[in-house]
Amino acid sequence: MPVIKVRENESFDVALRRFKTLLRKSGNLS
Secondary structure: OOOOOOOOOOOHHHHHHHHHHHHHHHOOOO
């Protein structure tokens, strides 16, 4: 499972979108 760190200057929503993109690239989004 990829781990994502939320940067201080970004919102949780942006981090979540980035996380979903990571999952899609790794093929783990079910």
